[in-house]
Amino acid sequence: EKGTYAHFMLKEIDEQPFVMRKIIQEYQDEQDNIKIDADVRAAMLAADRIYIIAAGTSYNAGLVGKQIIENLADTPVEVHIASEFSYNMPLLSKKPLFIFISQSGETADSRAVLVKIKSLGHPSLTITNVPGSTLSREADYTLHLYAGPEIAVASTKAYTAQIAVLTLLAVDTANAKGLTLDFDPLQELAIVASVMESLTDQKEQYADIAKAYFTGTRNAFFIGRGMDYFVVQEASLKLKEISYIQAEGFAGGELKHGTIALIEDGTPVIAISTQENVNYSIRGNVQEVAARGANTCVVSIKGLEQDSDTLVLPHVHPLLTPLVSVVPMQLLAYYAALHRDCDVDKPRNLAKSVTVE
Numbered sequence: 001e002k003g004t005y006a007h008f009m010l011k012e013i014d015e016q017p018f019v020m021r022k023i024i025q026e027y028q029d030e031q032d033n034i035k036i037d038a039d040v041r042a043a044m045l046a047a048d049r050i051y052i053i054a055a056g057t058s059y060n061a062g063l064v065g066k067q068i069i070e071n072l073a074d075t076p077v078e079v080h081i082a083s084e085f086s087y088n089m090p091l092l093s094k095k096p097l098f099i100f101i102s103q104s105g106e107t108a109d110s111r112a113v114l115v116k117i118k119s120l121g122h123p124s125l126t127i128t129n130v131p132g133s134t135l136s137r138e139a140d141y142t143l144h145l146y147a148g149p150e151i152a153v154a155s156t157k158a159y160t161a162q163i164a165v166l167t168l169l170a171v172d173t174a175n176a177k178g179l180t181l182d183f184d185p186l187q188e189l190a191i192v193a194s195v196m197e198s199l200t201d202q203k204e205q206y207a208d209i210a211k212a213y214f215t216g217t218r219n220a221f222f223i224g225r226g227m228d229y230f231v232v233q234e235a236s237l238k239l240k241e242i243s244y245i246q247a248e249g250f251a252g253g254e255l256k257h258g259t260i261a262l263i264e265d266g267t268p269v270i271a272i273s274t275q276e277n278v279n280y281s282i283r284g285n286v287q288e289v290a291a292r293g294a295n296t297c298v299v300s301i302k303g304l305e306q307d308s309d310t311l312v313l314p315h316v317h318p319l320l321t322p323l324v325s326v327v328p329m330q331l332l333a334y335y336a337a338l339h340r341d342c343d344v345d346k347p348r349n350l351a352k353s354v355t356v357e
């Protein structure tokens with residue numbers, strides 16, 4: 001039920017703080033430790049390399065998950081687009097673990113990979129919002145996202161839930177490996193939940209920004225480096241699928257290798273800067289495009305901000321910035337679609353789950 005909301009998408013964006021809290025609650029035991037099934041933990045410990053398989057937004061969450069798992073759990077991770085996996089099958093390590101990330105658990109491209117790797121005898125874990133789904137039934141193990149039903153075609157709360165669950169999985173693995181972490185995930189996710197709330201509480205500003213940048217434009221670019229590069233890919237997917245604006249997410253450093261030729265007077269370029277090690281360089285990229293007439297918008301984070309920034313996010317742990325920087329991106333896409341009279345919850349040509357290869 002939409003309740004007082006005009007669209008499921010907006011409702012689902014607003015639900016994200018509650019989903020974070022639900023995940024904290026469901027993955028926590030009485031001693032405030034992370035609660036993950038012993039067999040999932042054993043599979044993570046046994047793996048010498050993890051292969052994440054997913055499509056669309058779930059793939060974008062996987063890109064963030066790779067950084068988090070490698071940083072915290074010290075296990076190498078590759079992320080693959082499900083539909084490409086069989087054509088460009090990587091050389092597998094000796095003890096691979098396949099993690100399927102899928103909101104619906106029904107994506108045919110991912111299922112095809114699961115069938116293939118099962119026939120090769122490799123272990124599999126599905127992270128899904130629908131525990132009884134095909135990918136969940138057919139994989140060896142399942143982790144539940146607890147995001148509640150996601151009705152809007154454009155995925156929002158599943159993306160943040162996927163990153164949160166991958167974080168808990170990474171920390172659990174790190175603990176099981178005996179690694180010392182300077183990171184309390186349950187506490188950091190609680191901070192994320194409050195920050196998400198502070199962002200969704202100020203909707204008018206996103207409506208205004210969307211109007212200023214996306215009314216009447218044919219295309220838009222999102223740029224970021226490092227962790228932010230993964231979020232700009234999700235930001236551009238959100239914008240294009242519901243507003244039909246041609247949008248692309250680029251690595252800041254790649255701009256000068258071609259894409260910058262597309263910048264004209266008024267082209268919207270949205271930059272995300274949440275990481276100290278990229279702050280200087282990405283701002284250089286913003287200046288390059290501004291000098292060529294782009295209508296630039298910078299979303300930064302407390303501690304790295306400059307006066308001219310359009311939005312400054314409250315501070316969260318550097319590994320978890322995607323969980324908060326994606327929220328303004330979801331809202332910008334939502335309001336852009338609204339301004340352009342698009343069917344927000346049911347964009348043309350798209351289905352909620354893609355059950356054909």
Ligand code: F6R
Pocket residue numbers: 055056057058059101102103104105106107110153154155156237238241352353354
């Ligand atoms: C984008 C979107 C799609 C899905 C993709 C995978 O907003 O919804 O890109 O993310 O089709 O779907 P699942 O996660 O159900 O496997």
